[in-house]
Amino acid sequence: MSTEPEMEGTRPKDPPSSSKTKGRGGLVGFVASDHRYVFLGTSALALVGLALANQPHSASSFLARSYAVEVVLYYVLVAWIVVSLVALVNKLAKWRGDEYAKTSPFKRPQAVRAERICSYVVWAIVAAFVVDRVVVGAADLVSSSIAQSKNPTDFFSSAVYMIYSMRDEFATGIVNTVILAVVGTVIAFFLAILLVFLRLQTIERTDDDFVRFLKTVGSGFARVYSAVVRGTPMMVQGLIIYYGGTSLLTARGMSATQILGVWPPFTAAMVTIALNSTAYMMEVLRSGIGAVDPGQAEAARSLGLSQWQAMRSVVFPQGILNAVPALSNELVINIKDSSVLMVIGVVELMFASRTITGVYYKQLPVYVVTAVCYLVLTMLATKLLNVLAVRLGAKPSDGVKSSN
Numbered sequence: 001m002s003t004e005p006e007m008e009g010t011r012p013k014d015p016p017s018s019s020k021t022k023g024r025g026g027l028v029g030f031v032a033s034d035h036r037y038v039f040l041g042t043s044a045l046a047l048v049g050l051a052l053a054n055q056p057h058s059a060s061s062f063l064a065r066s067y068a069v070e071v072v073l074y075y076v077l078v079a080w081i082v083v084s085l086v087a088l089v090n091k092l093a094k095w096r097g098d099e100y101a102k103t104s105p106f107k108r109p110q111a112v113r114a115e116r117i118c119s120y121v122v123w124a125i126v127a128a129f130v131v132d133r134v135v136v137g138a139a140d141l142v143s144s145s146i147a148q149s150k151n152p153t154d155f156f157s158s159a160v161y162m163i164y165s166m167r168d169e170f171a172t173g174i175v176n177t178v179i180l181a182v183v184g185t186v187i188a189f190f191l192a193i194l195l196v197f198l199r200l201q202t203i204e205r206t207d208d209d210f211v212r213f214l215k216t217v218g219s220g221f222a223r224v225y226s227a228v229v230r231g232t233p234m235m236v237q238g239l240i241i242y243y244g245g246t247s248l249l250t251a252r253g254m255s256a257t258q259i260l261g262v263w264p265p266f267t268a269a270m271v272t273i274a275l276n277s278t279a280y281m282m283e284v285l286r287s288g289i290g291a292v293d294p295g296q297a298e299a300a301r302s303l304g305l306s307q308w309q310a311m312r313s314v315v316f317p318q319g320i321l322n323a324v325p326a327l328s329n330e331l332v333i334n335i336k337d338s339s340v341l342m343v344i345g346v347v348e349l350m351f352a353s354r355t356i357t358g359v360y361y362k363q364l365p366v367y368v369v370t371a372v373c374y375l376v377l378t379m380l381a382t383k384l385l386n387v388l389a390v391r392l393g394a395k396p397s398d399g400v401k402s403s404n
Helices: 026-031 038-053 067-093 099-103 109-146 155-165 167-199 209-230 234-251 256-262 265-290 294-302 307-344 349-360 364-392
Strands: none
Touching (some): 067 109, 109 155, 155 167, 155 349, 155 364, 167 209, 167 307, 167 364, 209 265, 234 256, 234 265, 234 307, 265 307, 294 307, 307 349, 307 364
16 A cells, blocks of 8 residues: 655644634633733733722622732832833834834734733732722622711712612512513504504505495504504603503593502503504514515415405515514513603603602712613613514614604
8 A cells, every 4th residue: 555755845834822822712822822902001001900909808808808919000000001111112113114013122923912911910909999899889889878877978878879779669660661661662563563554555446335435444544553653752752541541441430449440550550651652663564565576475376365465475574574663663662652641640660760859859879870770771672672673684773763
């Protein structure tokens, strides 16, 4: 058995050490790889660490128990900033061409590796200061605030004290806000499918007079409904729906207690959100269906499908997929816009916030916390809906849109 002789120079050479990590991915590859702008990025981080180090210690600070260690960490950050400034001066002195890359001591392979390792040390030190000053400090602030016998005077302590003291009302407001937005949006989606079908009805030659009448009335109703709902504020709609229902029940001889059992503000708010979102989602679906190639419907009709069958089996699925980003955005909008329904007395997040401010006569701390809660809810909803959109094969939403 013969083998071909190995030709000289054909054996692959071992890759240099700097390229051994190119095939690694994830965190291991990042940590083991050299990076550009190490001094620039890490020195900015070191400045953050120095700023935190100059903040007072909290009661549970672990660095306060070892002052010598904290001093060493502090001056390590200072030393890194000094080295970064020296590297910057060296860079500016050898700016032209590739002189810096060839002659600078900071660009030698051993120096680059040492810089990378030192940068990780700086990251670790800054992380220690973040945990000690921010995380532990926030925990101490919360524990001391809720232990107070009366409302503290400073901003953050007062906010924590008020929210904790009325945490049941605040939690109920958050839960009701989520329920109103989610359930109202789901109901609106199915109503919008029905209305967009009516909106897109066209009269055909084979239709008799009764079918023509139904199509005309259905399409006209969908147009008028969209114009009226989208042309009036949700707050006004909520007031009309709630007090309209209350008036009807009062006319039937029901007492105020009986009316609250049959037609509470929460139910009126749910109806308002559902009916309001239906108009917007109908137009979104209509745009998504309009983006479907007309040849799809024509091909379905040529195969013998009726207009309803063609819409249901061919056009609607593609149109809904086109409209998924805008449809999902309606949930995010409803999370925010449900706040206007506090005017009818529904206990949602904004109503709970107003209740807290009415008890303690402090507005700004509570409203700042409320804004953060709305921000967290909308960002979480956007993230979850983007994941759902990707799974459905649709384009994810590009962020939180404005309100209706």
